[in-house]
Amino acid sequence: MRIFSQAPNFFRLRARREVFQTMSDSRDPGPDSREELIRTSSRYLGHGMGLAASVALFGWIGSKVGEWLGAEAILTLLGILFGGAAGFYSMYAQLVVRPREEKKRDSGGSEED
Numbered sequence: 041m042r043i044f045s046q047a048p049n050f051f052r053l054r055a056r057r058e059v060f061q062t063m064s065d066s067r068d069p070g071p072d073s074r075e076e077l078i079r080t081s082s083r084y085l086g087h088g089m090g091l092a093a094s095v096a097l098f099g100w101i102g103s104k105v106g107e108w109l110g111a112e113a114i115l116t117l118l119g120i121l122f123g124g125a126a127g128f129y130s131m132y133a134q135l136v137v138r139p140r141e142e143k144k145r146d147s148g149g150s151e152e153d
Contacts, residue, residue: 098123
């Protein structure tokens with residue numbers, strides 16, 4: 041005969057809830073960590089907005105050029121794809137390439153001293 045009791049699951053969930061409650065009580069972020077969180081999240085929000093603006097701008101340009109040439113659908117699609125590629129490249133350059141170059145420059149400068 042099968043046991044249909046959910047008691048083991050209840051105790052696991054209760055223990056997990058107590059652990060999370062303890063963790064949230066002990067980690068009350070101070071004002072400095074909140075400011076750092078806002079600064080970091082706004083930086084990444086700005087990158088996302090830049091990507092979205094690039095897609096929207098190039099899509100709009102593609103649409104207007106497509107209306108003028110009579111090929112609106114294909115040029116709008118090409119504009120959106122080009123805007124997405126340009127926005128992604130910009131975001132990649134700012135988030136990956138620039139920090140890597142700064143790290144190389146900083147480590148190179150300390151070795152020469």
